[in-house]
Amino acid sequence: MSPAVLQAGRSEVVSLLRSLLRTAREFADYNMKEYTKRRTIDVFRLHRDLADPSAISTAFSVGKSQLEVARRQAVLYSLYAPKFKTVMEIKH
Structure with a gap:
């Protein structure tokens, strides 16, 4: 692959x-929020060293589908969001 394609x-x-x-x-x-962030970072670190173009393509397509799922879930969770903040969210 050329450097332009890799970039x-x-x-x-x-x-x-x-x-x-x-x-x-x-x-x-x-x-x-924290689970999604942690899971995203973990999966990207897991696939950091992929070299096979087909494996990269598969991982990328799975990532795009997971993005769509996360977007739908964010909308769904916003409809039923709790009215109060957790202890972790309260800023002093």
């Missing part, structure tokens, strides 16, 4: 990571 792929992967982390911040519930 385009890298920019798409970084964009997916940022989108997933942005979506994690949309959750009203602290536990869901």
Whole structure:
């Protein structure tokens, strides 16, 4: 693969990571917000060393589908968000 193709792929992967982390911040519930953020970071670290183009493509498509699931869940959780903040969310 040429460096331009690798760079385009890298920019798409970084964009997916940022989108997933942005979506994690949309959750009203602290536990869901932190779980989504932690899970995203863990999965990206797990797949950091992938070299096979087909494995990269598969991981990327799974990531995109997970982004759509997270977006739907964020909307759903916002409809039924608790009216109070947890102890972790209260700022002193």
